Amino acid sequence: MSCVEQMKYKLYLERTSFKDAREYIEKNSEEVYYVDPGYKIFKDYYIIGVPPVAMGVRGKEMLFTYVKPCHGTFVMGIDSEEEIARLRERETEKLKASLKGGPKTKAKPAPSSFSDIWKQ
Amino acid sequence: MTEGKKALLVMGCPEVPVQMSIVLYLSHKLGKAGYDVTVAGTDAAVKLLKVSDPESYYVQKTVDLDQLIADIVEKKIDFDLCFTFMHSDAGMTYGATFSAISRAKLYAVVFGKNAEELAETIDYPAEKIVAKATHNPNPLKNKIDKVVL
Numbered sequence: 693m694s695c696v697e698q699m700k701y702k703l704y705l706e707r708t709s710f711k712d713a714r715e716y717i718e719k720n721s722e723e724v725y726y727v728d729p730g731y732k733i734f735k736d737y738y739i740i741g742v743p744p745v746a747m748g749v750r751g752k753e754m755l756f757t758y759v760k761p762c763h764g765t766f767v768m769g770i771d772s773e774e775e776i777a778r779l780r781e782r783e784t785e786k787l788k789a790s791l792k793g794g795p796k797t798k799a800k801p802a803p804s805s806f807s808d809i810w811k812q
Numbered sequence: 813m814t815e816g817k818k819a820l821l822v823m824g825c826p827e828v829p830v831q832m833s834i835v836l837y838l839s840h841k842l843g844k845a846g847y848d849v850t851v852a853g854t855d856a857a858v859k860l861l862k863v864s865d866p867e868s869y870y871v872q873k874t875v876d877l878d879q880l881i882a883d884i885v886e887k888k889i890d891f892d893l894c895f896t897f898m899h900s901d902a903g904m905t906y907g908a909t910f911s912a913i914s915r916a917k918l919y920a921v922v923f924g925k926n927a928e929e930l931a932e933t934i935d936y937p938a939e940k941i942v943a944k945a946t947h948n949p950n951p952l953k954n955k956i957d958k959v960v961l
Contacts, residue, residue, distance in 0.1 A: 694878060709901040729909040730885040738881050742908040742936070761854050761877070762825035764902050 695735040696758060696768065704755065705767040713757045713765040714746045721748025721755055725779045733775055749776050814846035820891040822877065822910060823853035824903035826860050828924050830949040831897050835861065836870045837949070838895060838956055847893070849873065852880045877906075884913050891916040896938075899924030904933055911936040919959065923952050 705716050718724055726744040733756065739745055740759040748755035754775050758766045819842045821835055839849045850873040851861060858874050865871050883889045894916035896907040907920050918938040922931045923945045931942040941959060943951040 710905045711901075729912040730881065732885065736882065738878075738885050740881070740905055740909045742905055743912060759902055759905050761900075761902050761906065762827065762856075764900070765905065 694737045696733075696737045696770070699734065699770055702753075702769040703766055704769060705765075707764040707766070710742050710757060710759065710765045713767045714741075714744075716767050717746040717748040717755050717757070721746075721750050723749040723780075725749070725783055727779075727782075734770075734772070747779055749779065752776070754779070817847050817892040818890075819847040819849045819893040820880075820895070820914075820916060821849065821851045822880075822894065822896040822906060823851065823857040823861070824897045824899060824906065826853070826857040828899045829947050830923055830945045830952055831857075831899070832860055832864055833949045834921070834923075834952050834956065835897065836865060837953060840870045841956070842893075843870070843872075850875055850880075850891070852877045881909065881913065884910075890914055893917050893919070895919045895921050895941075897921045897923070898930065899927070900930070901933070904930060907934065907938060908936050911938060921952070921956070 705713055725747045727739060727747055728743060729739055729741050729745060731739045733739065739756065741757055745757065752771045752773055753769045754772050755767060755769050758768045821839060823831060823835055826832065835851060839851060842849050849871065851871050852875045853861065854877055861871060861874060891914060894910050894914055896910055896918065898904050898907055898920060911918050920934050920938040920940045922940060922942040925946060927942050927944045931940050934940060941955045943955050945952040
């Protein structure tokens with residue numbers, strides 16, 4: 693049993709499909725982040741899912757999908773400022789990495805004469 | 813050459829009878845072909861397996877499904893082949909997870925009453941082995957036999 697089941701949680705959808713659970717999170721969260729399957733939350737839960745796996749933030753609550761082989765997918769909500777901060781931090785890192793890895797635009801030298809302006 | 817290669821069989825919910833017989837059959841077949849086979853499942857599925865194969869003739873290694881996922885994500889273990897058994901949306905979702913976390917060649921073994929519809933929802937890289945089988949394992953066994961290992 694995962695640590696998640698021993699925490700104080702709320703269930704928003706039960707025994708549904710993964711697609712419906714993802715849509716619920718996307719429609720009912722103030723912020724939505726996407727993670728890969730295997731993303732670790734809390735002490736020992738590795739997210740099961742079909743990419744892109746949506747994680748939602750609503751106030752202090754994190755919404756996420758929880759999949760059980762015999763019972764389908766659940767949408768759970770657990771208050772966790774730490775996990776929400778991790779999601780936001782991860783998003784910032786991703787953004788920074790994409791800016792660093794983006795196409796390099798070489799700054800053009802300023803025109804030194806009137807004819808150079810027309811060449812540009 | 814399959815010596816030293818590792819195969820993983822991931823059981824889904826054990827409520828459809830054909831799953832257990834095909835897991836035992838495939839494990840035996842892979843073992844004979846030289847693969848080191850591990851079977852993963854929920855506690856209930858692993859118990860069913862152990863009662864069906866009390867002397868570990870067909871399956872020598874079993875592992876808890878959640879622990880296995882943790883170990884693959886943490887790069888403690890991985891496999892060359894992975895067969896994920898599924899007859900429901902949850903099983904399909906587990907298959908997607910293995911497709912994302914493991915470098916193994918993935919086979920989606922799809923069975924049950926809605927096998928064809930379920931197979932259509934698989935949009936991750938996997939070779940699909942599909943048979944509308946619930947009680948009679950032969951349609952699925954015949955499809956498994958056609959897979960070149």
